Amino acid sequence: MTTSDPDSKSGLFVDENTSSARGNSPSDPISTIVEEKPKQTWRSYIWDTFDKPREERRFLFKFDAIVMTLISLGFFIKILDQFNINSAFVSGMKEDLQLNGNELNYMTSMYTAGYIIGEIPSNILLTKIRPSVWIPACEVVWSVLTILLTQCKNAQQIYALRFFIGLAESPLYPGIQFLLGSWYRKDELAKRACIFHASGNIAAMFSGYLMAATYNLEGVHGYHGWQWLFIINTVISLPIAILGFFFLPDIPEITKAWYLTEAEIALAKRRMELxxxxxxxxxxxxxxxxIFTSWRIYLLTLIYVLFSNGNGYGGQPAFALWLKSRGYGVYKVNTYPTIQYGITVFFTLVFGWTSDSLFRGGRWQPMIFTGILNIAVNISLAVWDINVGxxxxxxxLGLLGVGLSGIAFAWAHDICTDDNEERALVVAFMSTFAQVVQTWLPLIIWQTVEAPQYRKGFISSVFIAVLMMGCALTIRWLQRRQEAEKEKEKREGGV
Known part of the structure; x- marks a missing residue:
């Protein structure tokens, strides 16, 4: 195997036969990093670590097992908090608190407003302070606030709590996406980002089953079934939040993760250099x-705004409300919609695997596929009088496109790879402005009083899908131009 000094332009690192010249033993993980882009075989289509050197494989196995488990649980409890308001609304809260207007819209908008205010400042802070302290602290706060929803007597009290819950939850998603881009390489990133995101879809499924189960607690200790949902939510969330103080790893440059050796931290840093x-x-x-004179922050933010507002029915439990309008009971209204979340989980993982392996880091292809599907689905629902089956x-299939979130963030890390602060800011802008639009757009096109026939929402989603596909193709063209310019600079610099 060819050897090279680590400072050479080839990007190669020494192999085990020459490691002694650098003072590295054959077991030194850094000595096993032998090329800038690992060669892919059929095994990498199953899982990317199978083609990597032994020590790198061991490091990734440990890191995946600990960190991916932790962050997936963290996003699970975030989405559980977020979706439980919908489950509670269709399971008795609406009637008990006499919420007969667009109160659910306002609850969603207040949550979104708090989320918006916190995201950009939080991601800026994450480039200066330790994520292992900031993110878990915020998780603890929102877990405690969730149980206070049981004491609300009117919509106004819920609005206030939902605002502060959104504010406390704002660091998690963009913060974790930033962390993922700080540890994983291009052939690894989309899979992990999509696994992380899929845990939220599992939480949405679990919320329905949890509400169906807690409905049987109606009247126990004087609480309604929907109130028990928030109590159990906190019981689940709080321990997971506390674990973050012990297991969240920060970024390689400053990490003090107790479960990583010095050699593994050095390996992580070298991987990011390559x-x-x-x-x-x-x-x-x-x-x-x-940053602000580049196309990157604007178009990457735009495509995430289009993705986020073109999938998910504006936060409305559209499927559940349609089932309720057809006379289905509480159990079925909460459990049948979990089918769509199961399908979304499956396609989220498909998007991650194909993007990393089949498309070799291509991020635009899943967006085109989803855009075409969204057009067909939303045209059908806008017509409304169609076959029931x-x-x-x-x-x-209506939430299938929700799985694109991890792909969009992986794309942002690929494009903004050479500027840490730009990556953090772009990720925060993507998430924030998607939420900004979600604050007001559902009040116009996804009004609860129009349920279940959201004609304006379905028609708008068709046009959003078209714009998303156009934006994806534009970004791909600009990315290719950017990569060509970098290659030209490297060639000229080497002359």
Whole structure:
């Protein structure tokens, strides 16, 4: 095997036969990093670590087992908190608190408003302070606030709590997406981002089953079934939040994770060097000017706004409300919609695997596929008077595009790889402005009083899908131009 000094332009690292020249033993994990882009065989289509050197494989297995489990549980409890308001609404809260207007819209909007305010400041903070402290602390706060929903007597009290819950939850999703991009390489990232996101779809499924189960607790200790949902939610969430203080790893540059050896931390840093991931730098006026005069922050934010507002029915439990309008009981209204979340989990993982392996880091292909499907589904639902079986199919497939979130963030990390602060800011802008639009758009096109026939929402989703596909193709063209310019600079620099 060819050897090279680590500072050479080839990107190669020494192999085990020459490691002694650098003072590394054959078991040194860094000595096993032998090339900038690992060669892929059929095994990498199953799981990317199978083609990597032994020590790197061991490191990734340990890191995946600990960190992916923790962050997936964290997102699970976040989405459980977020979706339980919908489950509670269709399971007695609406009647008990006499919520007969668009109160659910306002509850969603207040949550979103708090979320928006917190995201960008939080991600800026994450480039300066330890995520292992900030993110778990916020998780603890929202877990405690959730149980206070049981004491609400009117919609206004729920609005206030939902705002602060959204504020406390805002660091988690963009913060974890930033962390993932700080540890994983291009052929690994989309899978992990999609696994992380899929845990939220599992939480949405679990919320329905949990509500169906807690409905049987109606009247126990004087609480309604929907109130028990929030109590159990906190019992689940709080221990997971506390675990974050012990297991969240920070970024490789500053990590003090007790479960990683010094050699493994050095390996993690070297992997990011080979990937072109920049270390932390101060926010300067020149840096900010560079970020805000580039196409990257604007188009990556736009595509995430389009993705986020073109999937998910504006936060409305559309499938559940349609079932309720057809006379289905509480148990079926809560459990049947879990079918769509199961389908979404499956396709989320398909998107991650195909993006990393089949498309070799291509992120635009799943967006085109989902856009075409969204057009077909939403046109059908806008027509409304269609075959009942096909309507069931449309609702079951209607959330499939939610799985694109991990793909979008992986794409942002690929494009902004050489500037740590730009990555953090772009990720925060993507999530924040998607939420900004979600604050007001559902109040116009996804009004609860129009349920279950959200004609304006279905028609709008068709146009959003078209715009998303156009934006994806534009970003791909600009990315190719950016990559060509970098290659040109490398060639000229080597002359």
């Amino acid at each position: 990937e072109g991931r920049a270390n932390r730098q101060p926010y300067t006026l020149a840096k900010l000017r560079k 096909w309507k069931w199919a449309c609702y079951c």
